[in-house]
Every structure is written in C-alpha cells, then in structure tokens.
Amino acid sequence: GESVGLHLPTLSVQEGDNSIINCAYSNSASDYFIWYKQESGKGPQFIIDIRSNMDKRQGQRVTVLLNKTVKHLSLQIAATQPGDSAVYFCAENSGNTPLVFGKGTRLSVIA
Amino acid sequence: NAGVTQTPKFRILKIGQSMTLQCAQDMNHNYMYWYRQDPGMGLKLIYYSVGAGITDKGEVPNGYNVSRSTTEYFPLRLELAAPSQTSVYFCASSSSRSAPGNTIYFGEGSWLTVV
Numbered sequence: 001g002e003s004v005g006l007h008l009p010t011l012s013v014q015e016g017d018n019s020i021i022n023c024a025y026s027n028s029a030s031d032y033f034i035w036y037k038q039e040s041g042k043g044p045q046f047i048i049d050i051r052s053n054m055d056k057r058q059g060q061r062v063t064v065l066l067n068k069t070v071k072h073l074s075l076q077i078a079a080t081q082p083g084d085s086a087v088y089f090c091a092e093n094s095g096n097t098p099l100v101f102g103k104g105t106r107l108s109v110i111a
Numbered sequence: 112n113a114g115v116t117q118t119p120k121f122r123i124l125k126i127g128q129s130m131t132l133q134c135a136q137d138m139n140h141n142y143m144y145w146y147r148q149d150p151g152m153g154l155k156l157i158y159y160s161v162g163a164g165i166t167d168k169g170e171v172p173n174g175y176n177v178s179r180s181t182t183e184y185f186p187l188r189l190e191l192a193a194p195s196q197t198s199v200y201f202c203a204s205s206s207s208r209s210a211p212g213n214t215i216y217f218g219e220g221s222w223l224t225v226v
Contacts, residue, residue, distance in 0.1 A: 009151075034214075034215075041219075041220075042219055042220070043115075043201050043203075043217030043218050043219050043220050044154070044201070044217050045217070046214045046215070046216075049214075089153060089154070093208070098144060098156050098159050098169065098208075099156075099215060101146075101153040101154040101155075102153055103152060103153045104151075104152070104153050
C-alpha cells in the first residue's frame, strides 16, 4: 500500500472555524514533509513544510504538527475561509527518492 | 515568470494513438517530474529526471517514455494510448531533491482522455 495516507477523505467546516486535516505515514526514515493545496482545475501548490527534527511549524493561518512517535502529520487552518476549499495532500521525502503523495482530503467550507 | 508550462491543456486520443505532452520550466531547475492523477486520487510519479540526459522510472512508468535533452524541457510520450491512461498529468520541477527551500513547483495540468 501507499506509505502516506489520510484518515479522512472529505471534511466540511463552517466558515470561521478551524480545520484539521490528518495524514499518516509509514516510512520512519522520511526526513521532510510537505502539505500541498490543490484547487479545482489547477496543479498542487506548496503550503507549508516541516523537517523531521521539528514537531511544529507555523505559517500564516496554517500550522503543521508532526508526531514521529505515531507517524502522524496534521495541517491546521485557522479561521477557515471559502478560499480554503480545495483538496489537501501531504507528501513525504526520504533520502534522494522523489516525493510520495497521499490520497488527499477534500476540504469544503460552508458559508 | 512563467514557472512550469504544460501543453496541451486538454486532449482526446483514440486507443492506439500516440502523443507527446510538453513541459517547459524557466527556473533553471535541475529536477523535473511527471505525475498522473486519477479522479479522486493522489499523485503517482511516472518518471523523473535529476538533470539533462538523466531519467529514472517512478511508480507507474509503463506505457510512457521521457527524454531530457535540455534543462528546460521534459516531454512525456505515450506510444500506444490505452483507456487506463485517461488521467490528469502534471509536470513539476525543483532546483534539487525536494527539501526545505527546494520546493517542487507544479504546472497547471494536462487533461487526457483516451476513447
């Protein structure tokens, strides 16, 4: 199976609420993790990344949390907006191998 | 700055036909990639290249070929189109292997339907 996967395929949140998108990975040697956002009809866009020697990284309205003990990654979006509606992918990197992408979670924001 | 440019955007092929998806990047990136994305699924790596003259198979290379004669271009060739190749294809590039500070940039995608 895939080494990177997601717990929930779809997520609906009310506008203004916080969103949490989860991701599980199985390769303990992965040293770098990335979250991408893909809007309908477009290519994936980089959101935020985190090295394996960190457990938290914050960006503008987004936070990525890494729990290496349980091989779990999450993306938190604060004050979710309609423009956040998209499919979100986590991806992992190990050594010189190209990125492995998860299946994706569709985030729908209810106005 | 154009970034990663893919052509065509949309194409319908008949079974057995051949075609080439074009990809160009103007960021002088060494690494380039081709991914396919089936409906409701994640991205699967077809082929990648770490520099001109070097290509490597990804997860799903069967039915495809690539070449990398220059840094800028990385075309993807479908020799005998099959319905299973109906998908959205994304070209991407990065300055080196994906790492902090070396983000992978994606093109807008090419929608291919084989009938």
